[in-house]
Amino acid sequence: MDLQHRLVRQAINIAVSKAMEDMKSSTKRSTRNLVDLGLLYAQTETQKNFFSIAKKIISSPQTPYHILISSMITDVNNDTIRKVGLNLGYSSLIHGARKLKKRWKSTGDLAPWLIIFDRSEPDPDFFPNMDRCIQELRELGIYSYIVCLHDTGDVSRLCDIVERYDECMFALKVPPDVITEETADIVGRRNNMIVSVQAEGSDLQWKGRGTAFHLLRCNRCLYGFHVNYNDKTMIPAVAPEYVRSAIDSGCFFGIYVAEEGVSDECRKSVYHFARSTRGENGRPLLTMEWYRDIHDITKAILSGEGYRKVDLSARKTNQVYLSTT
Numbered sequence: 001m002d003l004q005h006r007l008v009r010q011a012i013n014i015a016v017s018k019a020m021e022d023m024k025s026s027t028k029r030s031t032r033n034l035v036d037l038g039l040l041y042a043q044t045e046t047q048k049n050f051f052s053i054a055k056k057i058i059s060s061p062q063t064p065y066h067i068l069i070s071s072m073i074t075d076v077n078n079d080t081i082r083k084v085g086l087n088l089g090y091s092s093l094i095h096g097a098r099k100l101k102k103r104w105k106s107t108g109d110l111a112p113w114l115i116i117f118d119r120s121e122p123d124p125d126f127f128p129n130m131d132r133c134i135q136e137l138r139e140l141g142i143y144s145y146i147v148c149l150h151d152t153g154d155v156s157r158l159c160d161i162v163e164r165y166d167e168c169m170f171a172l173k174v175p176p177d178v179i180t181e182e183t184a185d186i187v188g189r190r191n192n193m194i195v196s197v198q199a200e201g202s203d204l205q206w207k208g209r210g211t212a213f214h215l216l217r218c219n220r221c222l223y224g225f226h227v228n229y230n231d232k233t234m235i236p237a238v239a240p241e242y243v244r245s246a247i248d249s250g251c252f253f254g255i256y257v258a259e260e261g262v263s264d265e266c267r268k269s270v271y272h273f274a275r276s277t278r279g280e281n282g283r284p285l286l287t288m289e290w291y292r293d294i295h296d297i298t299k300a301i302l303s304g305e306g307y308r309k310v311d312l313s314a315r316k317t318n319q320v321y322l323s324t325t
Contacts, residue, residue, distance in 0.1 A: 060280040068284035083191040087169035092143040097301040099141030114307035118148040129312040155183040179212035188219030195223040201233035224253030253286040
């Protein structure tokens with residue numbers, strides 16, 4: 001980590017830590033102060049615009065974000081909130097994006113800011129290859145990673161890697177049965193990780209002792225859900241009771257992923273739903289339409305082509321291999 005990057009991270013960390021402590025007694029005032037601080041130090045027009053919009057949203061009497069922030073401060077490990085926010089907000093979307101943009105201008109190579117690893121098949125070299133890959137990608141300016149796991153035994157191996165990359169943000173994407181008492185405990189001790197649990201579009205089964213959401217909540221994890229949708233399943237997945245169940249189960253975000261062949265009209269409807277739900281008159285849940293919102297983020301930070309999957313099985317040398325998937 002270069003000196004300037006380290007000093008800026010430390011300064012932001014101190015400011016956020018102070019704000020989070022103050023939020024325990026006055027969420028609204030402390031949130032406003034934190035946004036004002038961000039606006040004061042914003043350098044690019046994109047950053048200034050972001051904080052200006054954030055200031056407008058949190059100033060609205062109907063804003064859901066004070067409830068969301070208060071719940072997060074109460075229910076989630078505060079070190080996780082701070083570290084994930086710092087790694088995603090600064091390391092990835094500001095510092096990393098700046099490096100990627102500089103590389104893009106000098107070489108013409110389009111690099112993503114977000115990488116996806118999927119352990120869909122058993123491979124003894126998966127985790128060693130992922131470790132080496134992150135070392136290389138981090139040097140390029142890539143600090144955000146999604147890791148898709150399908151077996152409980154893989155969680156501890158991933159967390160061993162996560163612990164070595166303190167300035168990176170990791171999102172663990174899993175089906176519900178991967179979250180057990182043991183894996184929830186392991187994840188809860190990693191402060192630079194969030195969890196997204198696969199949900200069904202028609203029947204969530206959010207509540208109840210022993211469910212994935214209950215276990216993650218008990219371990220003060222930062223978690224949410226992701227759900228695939230199509231033209232038939234879209235309506236129940238965006239219904240008010242669906243969102244209410246997610247909030248009641250301690251979810252802080254919900255990601256909607258369009259299946260292949262979904263109509264443009266359906267995609268637009270879900271995108272509109274996601275924007276309105278997380279808007280100033282929405283609900284205390286950060287909702288995303290995956291493809292549209294990732295495109296919007298990428299366009300704002302100007303860092304290449306968004307996200308890409310890495311085929312670790314194709315790594316025959318020490319050079320980074322980014323698939324076109």
